[in-house]
Amino acid sequence: MKLVIRYNSLGIETINLEPGTYEIGRGSENAIHINHPSIRRQHGKLSFINQSWVYEDGETLRIQTLDNTAPIFLSNEIEMATEAYTLSEETREFSSLGGVSRKNRRTFLALLCVGVFFFLTGLGYFLIKNSRRHSDPNQLLADVRSKIVEFEKIKNPQAIDDYKKYGGFRDEDFRENMGFCTGFFVAPNVVLTASHCLWGSDFLDIQTSFELRTFDGKHFKPVRVLGFDPIRDFLFLELEGAESYGHLDFANDFKIGQTVYTLGNAHGQGIAIREGIMANETADLNDPSIKYIRYSAGASPGNSGGPLLDSEGHIVALVFAATGAENYNLGTSCHDLKEGFKKFVANREPQEISVVVKRLFNFNLNTFMQKQMLPFLPDYNEYPEINQLASQVELTFQVPMEFASIGQLVLTEIQEKSSQALAEIEKKMLEDKQVILDWNSFLSAKTPVILPSQFDSSQNSFYQSNGRYFMKVAGFLDSPSRKDFKAYVEQFDKENKFDFQSYGMNIEYAKPESDTGKPQYMPNNPNKNKNSIDELAQGNLYSQLLLGKKLDDEDLMAVFLKNYFGQEGVLSGTYSAFIRPQAYKSFTLHSLERAPQVENVKDGLGRSWKRFMFQLFDQIYLAVYCVSLPEGTQCVARVFPIENADRRQFVEANFRQHILAHFFENPFFWSPTDLLAFLKSPAKEGLSSFRGINFVEQGSVYAVTLEPFGISFEVPKNAQGVRLQNGLFLNQEKQNVWTGFGAEWILAGKDPKVCGFLVEPDGSQSIYVLNYQRDLLKRRKLKEENKKEETPQYWTHAYKTPKGEKVTLVGYCAPLRENPIEIGAFYVDLKKAKPFTGRYKVLK
Numbered sequence: 001m002k003l004v005i006r007y008n009s010l011g012i013e014t015i016n017l018e019p020g021t022y023e024i025g026r027g028s029e030n031a032i033h034i035n036h037p038s039i040r041r042q043h044g045k046l047s048f049i050n051q052s053w054v055y056e057d058g059e060t061l062r063i064q065t066l067d068n069t070a071p072i073f074l075s076n077e078i079e080m081a082t083e084a085y086t087l088s089e090e091t092r093e094f095s096s097l098g099g100v101s102r103k104n105r106r107t108f109l110a111l112l113c114v115g116v117f118f119f120l121t122g123l124g125y126f127l128i129k130n131s132r133r134h135s136d137p138n139q140l141l142a143d144v145r146s147k148i149v150e151f152e153k154i155k156n157p158q159a160i161d162d163y164k165k166y167g168g169f170r171d172e173d174f175r176e177n178m179g180f181c182t183g184f185f186v187a188p189n190v191v192l193t194a195s196h197c198l199w200g201s202d203f204l205d206i207q208t209s210f211e212l213r214t215f216d217g218k219h220f221k222p223v224r225v226l227g228f229d230p231i232r233d234f235l236f237l238e239l240e241g242a243e244s245y246g247h248l249d250f251a252n253d254f255k256i257g258q259t260v261y262t263l264g265n266a267h268g269q270g271i272a273i274r275e276g277i278m279a280n281e282t283a284d285l286n287d288p289s290i291k292y293i294r295y296s297a298g299a300s301p302g303n304s305g306g307p308l309l310d311s312e313g314h315i316v317a318l319v320f321a322a323t324g325a326e327n328y329n330l331g332t333s334c335h336d337l338k339e340g341f342k343k344f345v346a347n348r349e350p351q352e353i354s355v356v357v358k359r360l361f362n363f364n365l366n367t368f369m370q371k372q373m374l375p376f377l378p379d380y381n382e383y384p385e386i387n388q389l390a391s392q393v394e395l396t397f398q399v400p401m402e403f404a405s406i407g408q409l410v411l412t413e414i415q416e417k418s419s420q421a422l423a424e425i426e427k428k429m430l431e432d433k434q435v436i437l438d439w440n441s442f443l444s445a446k447t448p449v450i451l452p453s454q455f456d457s458s459q460n461s462f463y464q465s466n467g468r469y470f471m472k473v474a475g476f477l478d479s480p481s482r483k484d485f486k487a488y489v490e491q492f493d494k495e496n497k498f499d500f501q502s503y504g505m506n507i508e509y510a511k512p513e514s515d516t517g518k519p520q521y522m523p524n525n526p527n528k529n530k531n532s533i534d535e536l537a538q539g540n541l542y543s544q545l546l547l548g549k550k551l552d553d554e555d556l557m558a559v560f561l562k563n564y565f566g567q568e569g570v571l572s573g574t575y576s577a578f579i580r581p582q583a584y585k586s587f588t589l590h591s592l593e594r595a596p597q598v599e600n601v602k603d604g605l606g607r608s609w610k611r612f613m614f615q616l617f618d619q620i621y622l623a624v625y626c627v628s629l630p631e632g633t634q635c636v637a638r639v640f641p642i643e644n645a646d647r648r649q650f651v652e653a654n655f656r657q658h659i660l661a662h663f664f665e666n667p668f669f670w671s672p673t674d675l676l677a678f679l680k681s682p683a684k685e686g687l688s689s690f691r692g693i694n695f696v697e698q699g700s701v702y703a704v705t706l707e708p709f710g711i712s713f714e715v716p717k718n719a720q721g722v723r724l725q726n727g728l729f730l731n732q733e734k735q736n737v738w739t740g741f742g743a744e745w746i747l748a749g750k751d752p753k754v755c756g757f758l759v760e761p762d763g764s765q766s767i768y769v770l771n772y773q774r775d776l777l778k779r780r781k782l783k784e785e786n787k788k789e790e791t792p793q794y795w796t797h798a799y800k801t802p803k804g805e806k807v808t809l810v811g812y813c814a815p816l817r818e819n820p821i822e823i824g825a826f827y828v829d830l831k832k833a834k835p836f837t838g839r840y841k842v843l844k
Contacts, residue, residue, distance in 0.1 A: 001053060002083035005034060005044075006071065009079070011086055015355040019048035024074070025058075029249055030310060038075035040528040041143055042246050046080075055080075058246060100655055140261060141273045144184075144313050147248045148306070149191055149212040150265040151181035152219070155578055156209075159618040163576060166589055166616075173583035180577075182306030183212060183237065185247035186315070192337065192347050193305030194320045195228045195235040198406070201361050203230070203395070203414055204371050206407050206644045212237075214245060215271075222403040227344025227351075231290060231359055232332045236344050238400070247466055248307060250334045250341070251314035254293070260316055262297040262329075264306030269576075274298035278316070279328060279830075287359060293317040321361075327743035344399065352398055358391035359509065365390055372414070373654040374422050375437035375662075377482070386428060390421045407646030415650050418588055435482040437662055439688075439728055440736045442485060442500075445484035446492070448730035449761055451741060452477045452502040452664045454768035455754075455828055462816065462826040463509045468720060469669070469746050469816065469826065474521045474545045474634065475505035476663035497774060498765045504666065505543045516548025518632070522563050530588065533573040533620060536639045541663065547632035551610055552682075557596065560624060560635050565590050575641070576618045596624070604661030606686035619643035623652060625660065627687070630670040630678035636660070656791055665689040669721030671747055673704060689726045693740025705843070706759060708739040710802040711809075713757045719745035725758060732803045741767075746816070754828045755813040757838040762806040769794065772830050792833035802842070811836035 005013040015032065022031040025043040032046065044058045046066065053066040064072050068088070071081035081089075155177075160226060163169040183193035191212060201208045211219040220239045228235035254260075256279050276297030284290040299319050308317040309329050318330030343351075357363060365387055369376030376390070395413050426436045435441045442450045453459060461472040477795075479502060480488070492498045505529040508524045522544045525531075538541055544563055549556055562572070569588035596612040601607065607627060614622040619641050626635040638655060642648040667689055670678075675695055684690045694705040702715040702722070708729060715722060722745045729739045742758035760767040765774075773792050780789060795811035814833040819825035 003032075004081050004083050004086045005032075006079045006081060006086070007036075008077055014083060017046075017048075021045055021047040027249065027314075029252075029314075034074070034078060036075070038077055040246070042249070043074060044282055045815055053082075057386065057792065059244065061244070085713055104337060111434075137261060137273045137275055140309065140311070140313055141263065141271075144248060144263065144307075144309065146215050146245055147185045148263055148271055149183045149185070149214055149220075150179045151183065151193070151197060151210050151305070152213050153178045153180060153577060153652070154209045154211060156618055158615075159576055160578070162617050163574075163579070166572070167574070167585070167587040169579070169583060173580055174576075175580055176576045177213075178208075178577045179213075179265040179270070179514070180210070180302060181304050182264040182271070182302065182319075183305045184315075185242070185245055186236075186250075186264075186337075186341060187247055187345055189239045190226065190242045191222075191237045191239060191316065192248075192307075192341075192787075193235055193237060193319065195230045195233045196320065196361070196630040197305045198225070198228075198235055198237075199410060201230075202357070202363065202645065203360075203369055203410055204368070204649055206410065208403070208407060208644065212239065214242070224403055225406055226348060226402045227340065227399045228353065229336075229340055230355055231284075231287070231361070232336050232340070233361060234318050234332050234340055236338060236340070237403075248309075248313065248315050250338050251310055251312075251316050254310065255335065256280055256317045259311055260295050260297050261309045261311075262295075262303055263309060264299070264303030264319060266298075266300040266302050266718055268302045273656065282332065283463065285535060291333065293333045295331060296328065299329040348400060350398060350400070352396060355395045355397075356391075357393045357395065363391075369418065369422070372418055373651045375658045376425075377437060383429075383432075386425050389424055393417045393421045394704055407644055411646050411650045415654075435485050437479075437480060437658060439662070439664065443728055443730045443736050444480065445730070446765070447489060447498060447500075449498070449727060449741075449764040449766040450500060450683075451725065451727040451766055451768075452479075452500075453666050454725070455744075456501060457832065458504055460828050460830075461819070462828075463519070463824055464826065465512060465518060467746065467748070470509055470519055471750065472509045472825070473504055473507070473666070474509075474668050475507040475543045475634070475666050476541070477502035477504055477666050478540070478663055479503070483839055492735060492765065496765055497771050499768075499771060502765070505540060505663070507543045507545060509669050516632075518547035520559075520563065521545035525566070530568045530571040533589075533639055534571075534573065536570070536622075536637065542662075543635040544635050545629075545668075546635065547634060549633045551626055551628045551633050553633075556579070556622065556626065556633060556635075560626075560637075561592055564637065572617075572620075575620065589616075592622070601625075601656060602686070604657040605663070605688055607688075608683075608686055609656075610659075621648060628681075628683035629665070629668070629687075631668075631674045634665070636663070667723045668726060669723045669744075672715075672719055672722050675722055675724075679700070683721075688738055690724065691726065691738035693724050693726060693743075694723065695724060695743075703742070704743045704757070706740045706742070707843070708737055708801075709759055709805070709807060710843045711759075711799070711840050712843055713742075713838050714756075715743060715745050716747065718747060720748040721746040725756075729761065732805050742810075743752065747813075752826075753813045754816055755836050757836070757840070758810045760808045760810060762808065767810060769830060769833065770808075770810060776831075790831045792830050793835050794833060795835035795837050797838075809840065811838035811840060 001017050002013045003017050004011045023045050024030055024032040025041050026035055026039045042058050044056055046055050054067055055064045055072050066072055068082050068084040072077040073079045131214060181197035183191040186192045189194040211221050213219055220242055222237040224238040226236040256278050260276055260278050262274050274297050276295050279296055280296040280750050281291050282294050303319045306319045307315050308319055310316050315334050317333050318337055319331050321330035334490055355840050366376060401409055429436050458473055462469045463472055488500055505549050506523055507521045510520050510522055512519050544560055544754045569590040572589050573586050574584045592614050596614045599611050601609050601611045609625040609627050612624040621640040624635055624637045626633050640648055678684060679695055692708050696703050700717055703712050704715055705712045722743060724743050725741045727741055731737055744754060744756035747753050758767050776791050797809040799807050799809050813836045815829045816826050817829045820826050
């Protein structure tokens, strides 16, 4: 068939067509190229179907049959017709001149030829001028705008209400929408964007609470991820119902110095076009086999995922990184994008994507592990082979993947592979006799005993309430760093004293304020400084010990939160992206009125916790973990500033498995009655401070059993409070076991005192009261003038366990005296300690 392209009914080009399908449009890549402003870049297509020529309009999807009876109008000025129709129409027009004289007819034809000449000359000039207009940014933007989409965050109505309620914000303080990335159609229902727009540069900052906004204000939610390449930073999203928007086409090539344009949602404030030149093609510094495009056209936050176009509107690259003032920005070239298109869009069969984490853009190993709440310690940096081991983690993903489940799919893979790497790291460190975030790692032949808490300077202070003596410091204990532990070992080598000290949570005695009549323990805040949510999301846990409160008390959280906020409240910032910049402010929270989600969970030590999860604003989640103890409930809090639900679930689980499990319960002087009841309940399961030790009533005394050492000893029945001393022991079989090392108790009355029966394995120098005596004797030997200084006296007895381990049994009683410096405070005067002859028996 011969096809005639006509301008205002005048034929300007004739094309010979064989049966097939032909794309029609203003773009030069179309088989039928019509360079006129009224024609879209991809206007439609003409196909030979069932012995007929059929035209389908690309925008309206209107279908017409092209035959010899009429033309098809592509626009108001441009039409196409068969040659047969054109000739028949011309014959009809010229035959209507039959009544004109021969002379006049020749005159008419001459004038017609002149008119056609001038028309074609003008048309040629118009087309040349129009071709230059493709370099006009305004025209280019108008041509491609319908193919560009903006990423918009979905506003959380509850978060907006929270800001109004707690922060005093008003309706006018909020933006209607918030954009953050860009994408563009490359096929019907397929959007190309930057990989990091979906899950950050390390797959951990997953963002799924968004929609794609088209130029006409419609919103679409992705349904599938067809494929991606995180190294080259591109990703293909599949939509539904967006077929009518057309798509951009890839450039065949590019050249240095050519004019290029970025189109993107700059700073989330709408699509902007900016002009520059193609600067060069540069190799990735980490992998020279990968090349990126460098260009000078402006790129800002929000441009990520947008196209870099040439003057004809073809895709030269995908924008993924900006360098700010250098104006030397990065993009993924059209060659890589076309390969990705063939791999993931043209072929949508299931396939596998593998990524080694060290190849991720701007990858940082410490950040990668810490963002998952995995205990990758700074000390590991001293071991290059450890870093290399973790950096080789290979992630494997299956595509296409359903958009609704990408968080679970991606994070599950990262969780499993990262945990495997962590296990290998810790195994390697332990083989090298190094300390990791595990209490067992402190044990060795040189240091066979770890006692987290004894009467050191932080434990030797008491208060009295209602006739009973309470310790000033309680709560949980954290282990020292590898550096500090190394110092303890060096001190042991020099002084033959293993003065191991744990780090307390700094929660202290407070006056009774509840109906229990018992004190509460909470962080000491002498300067009355406000805590901030940011501070509570990192560093030490926030902890409270609520004596007299049970885990199932209805008012447990009300009491905890009252103490948590205090009189000063907790300082909060503005976290929502929807807050207008001028409305940003910090404000103080004094309460949480929303009910928490409650769930029973376990940590890595097997301890059972009741978790209360409070949601606040866009991404603030306050998790309060509470565990039953003999006389009350211990609660610790951690803030998780994570919006994505899948990631929050994984991070919180890692926190319990690794971080929360690392905190050891600080031994406390419990009421004997409450301690007996607790040890008979399931609540003690998993608590490290009650492993390998038992406390029972036997007639007129209490009996304490130290199973690993094979002995039992007596505690007087008139003891006001009993503290079971617990820790770790490397036994004869070189096994790490949790065990009891004795007990201490308070005897009230006219002359109150603290007594104890303790076990020190030979050579460990691990019992504080004995080290205290040893230090006094050393000072006396060095300073003759201190010969009159009092020295504590202890009952000691050499003992050999049923397994052959040599230990020293220690018994003492020391006065509990008033502190002359602090009113109402007491301390254990170890200098005046006297022997307590322990009554013990060997277990059968």
